[in-house]
Amino acid sequence: MTTPRPRPPLTPRAVGALLVDTTPWLSCDECFERMDVHVEALLADPHHRDPAMEHHLQGCTACADEARSLLDLLRSGTI
Numbered sequence: 001m002t003t004p005r006p007r008p009p010l011t012p013r014a015v016g017a018l019l020v021d022t023t024p025w026l027s028c029d030e031c032f033e034r035m036d037v038h039v040e041a042l043l044a045d046p047h048h049r050d051p052a053m054e055h056h057l058q059g060c061t062a063c064a065d066e067a068r069s070l071l072d073l074l075r076s077g078t079i
Ligand SMILES: [Zn+2]
Pocket: 027, 028, 031, 056, 060, 062, 063, 064
């Protein structure tokens, strides 16, 4: 038996946000191509926004790990 859960109201604005959010999906190849630029931009400006990259990194553990280690390397000055 399932307990019915109250749902948040799905406003037109919420639907629009969902539709916009799914648009900039990248493939892993595209993500890797842009990773250097993205990470360097993040280091130069912590407020740097790249929605397409952010969405991919949120959903893809492999690329998120890669981005994190690249960021760590650049921060430690190893490269
Ligand atoms: Zn990926």
